[in-house]
Amino acid sequence: MTRVAVLRYPGTWSERDFAHALSLVDGIESEILWHEDADLRGFDAAIVPGGFSYGDYLRAGAIAKLSPATRELRRFAEDGGAVLGSCNGFQILCEAGLLPGALIRNRDLRYRCDWVHVRVENDRTPFTTALAGAVLKLPIGNGEGCWVADPDTFARVEASGQVVFRYADARGAATEDANPNGSLGNVAGVANEAGNVVGLMPHPERCAEGLLGGTDGYRMLANLTSVRHGTAPALYR
Structure with missing residues (x-):
């Protein structure tokens, strides 16, 4: 059984959606953790959900990065835990x-x-192991979704394969028209160098049931069934 922690910050609102989506996947159990009390020991993966943490004051995520939960996330990731951030996450x-x-x-x-x-x-990430070459249909909802980087960082991210998701059309062509927010290189999601931390702007938790318009989010989250804490760096580098 894969244990997944879903973090809740002041102002986030997608934690229950993630918990529900994860409950649909056999072999996964999840728990919502308040940011001040987040202890990720005993969990295999952690999810940082969408919303408007701290009202997005200053800029999106600028205050949440100082939360005790984010400090715990850093320790968890350095120890090999799988981490997913969606939208505000x-x-x-x-x-x-x-x-x-x-x-x-x-x-x-x-x-x-x-x-x-x-x-x-x-x-080669904990969230995409069964999705090689797939084109996923996912919903977005954001005002600050344009991913940017300085030229050296962008070149390094591209060369090292850290781009995990790229905006494309239904056939998989990464066109300008398919880019909803102007992200550099049509980037929709990236990973850290180890591959165990992944972030994307779309919301996989909002399309885990056919009734909601699609199940590609379920396909993505189902990859977590094979994740165990501490295995990510060895598997995904």
């Missing part, structure tokens, strides 16, 4: 330095709520 992980780059205002300066397609670029 992705922003928090970037602000905390657990992932490269940063998330800024969307290209059109508007909040985007839509369905997008992402192409799986890297199947």
Whole structure:
């Protein structure tokens, strides 16, 4: 049984959606942890959900990175734990330095709520092992979803295979029209160098049932059934 902690910060709102989506997957049990009390010992994976942590004051994730939960996440990741951040969770992980780059205002300066397609670029993460070459249909809902990086960081991320998800059309072509927010290189999600920490702007927890328009989020989360704490760096580098 894979044990997954879903962190809850002030202002996040997707933790229950993640807990529900995970409950649909045989072999996974989850628990929602309040950020001040987060202790990830005994868990195999941790999820940082979407929302508006601390109201997104200063900028998205800038205050949440100082939370006790984020300090515990850093320890957990360094110890080999699998970590996933979605939307605001992705922003928090970037602000905390657990992932490269940063998330800024969307290209059109508007909040985007839509369905997008992402192409799986890297199947050597705990969340994509069974998704090599897949094109997933996932929902987004963000105002600061444009991933950027300085030229050296971007070149390193591309060369090392740290791009995990790339915005594409339904056929898998990474076109400008398929990029909803202006992200550099059509990047929708990245990993750290070890491969055990992954962030993406789309919401897999919102499409884990056919009734909600798709099950590609379920396909992604189901990869966690094979994850055990401490195995990620050896498996995914």
